[in-house]
Amino acid sequence: MTVTNPSTAVPNPALPGRWVSGASLVVGPLLVLVGVLLRLRFDFFFPAQLSAYEHHPDLVAASYSFAVAGWVLLWPGVAFLAVRIGESFRELAVWGGVLTVLGLFARTFHAGVDHLAFQLVAVQGPASATRTVSETYGAFHIFSTLNAAIMGGWVLLAIGAYRSRVFGRLRAAALALASAMPLGVLKGTTPWSVAAAAGLCIALVPLGMAALRDGPTPRAVTVAGRLLLVGAVGTAMYFFGQAG
Numbered sequence: 001m002t003v004t005n006p007s008t009a010v011p012n013p014a015l016p017g018r019w020v021s022g023a024s025l026v027v028g029p030l031l032v033l034v035g036v037l038l039r040l041r042f043d044f045f046f047p048a049q050l051s052a053y054e055h056h057p058d059l060v061a062a063s064y065s066f067a068v069a070g071w072v073l074l075w076p077g078v079a080f081l082a083v084r085i086g087e088s089f090r091e092l093a094v095w096g097g098v099l100t101v102l103g104l105f106a107r108t109f110h111a112g113v114d115h116l117a118f119q120l121v122a123v124q125g126p127a128s129a130t131r132t133v134s135e136t137y138g139a140f141h142i143f144s145t146l147n148a149a150i151m152g153g154w155v156l157l158a159i160g161a162y163r164s165r166v167f168g169r170l171r172a173a174a175l176a177l178a179s180a181m182p183l184g185v186l187k188g189t190t191p192w193s194v195a196a197a198a199g200l201c202i203a204l205v206p207l208g209m210a211a212l213r214d215g216p217t218p219r220a221v222t223v224a225g226r227l228l229l230v231g232a233v234g235t236a237m238y239f240f241g242q243a244g
Contacts (some may be wrong), residue, residue, distance in 0.1 A: 018211050021080035025208025028074035029200035035067025036189050036197045046117075046137070046186035047130050053118045054126045061118065068111035071104050077204060078104070078157070080211065085160035092160030100153030106146035106183070113185040133186065147183055154178040158203075167203060175203035 016024070038059060042052040053060040082097030120129035155176050162172035177199030180192040187193075218226075 016076035016079055018215055020076045022208045022211035024073050024075070024077035025080065025204045025211065027208075028070045028077055029197070029204050031066045031070030031073065033070075033194075033197040033201055035063050035065070035070060036193045038063035038066065040189045040194070042188050044182075044188035044190055046133055049186045049188055050117060050121050050126050050129050050133065053121050057118075057122070064111065064114050064118075068108060068114075071107045071111075074200075074204075075101050075104055077208060081157060081161065081166070081204070081207065084166045085157070085164045088164035089160050092156060092163065096153055096156030096160050098153075099149040100157055102146050103150035103153045106143045106150055109141070109143040110183070110185045117186055137185075150181075150183045151179040161203075166207075171203045171206070174199035178203075 039049070039052070042048050042060075049060070078097055078100045082093045082100075085096065086093030117129060117133050120132055124132075158167070158172045158176035161167040161175060162169065167175065178196050181196035182190060182193055
């Protein structure tokens, strides 16, 4: 494994780029933390999660939505971190980055199952939904092969970030804590969930802020134009999605 001196400058890969990566590293972990904390009051196992949705549908829906949005938004930040690691340790960067992104895909699949289960509560009632989930909980799906990636990817990234001196010991350990986040469908919050989400924030948010600060600052008119474009595209995509 070839080792080179890590660059002191924050790189700006063509994809996803400094701005998208920085926003991802700041917003993604915070959304995951908010989602985890919103369901802290409910029991961890799926019957309690379904019951919680029956009595507090808006709160539970917001919790799961924030969390999955955070996981999805993290992919550019993971790619950015892998680029930084790859300057010194290419193999760790490739394996850690790829496995972590595959783990994010798996969590997105789990979120789809969560959504369907909550709709069963709304349409058929909690007893029927709980029975259906219980009878099908262990059903095989191709994404179940990625459970190891969900946990192991973060550990490899943490090792790579420490060895390449992108992170010190504290932030590398905080990033590795992300592997402790419970995986699967209809999972509530445990102390490990909070620790994992907080670890993501401790490790990644400062890196995102550094990425946003590094390099030239665009003109105010450029920033405003981009924000308007994002808002317009986001609105159009929302209505397009609602149309089916």
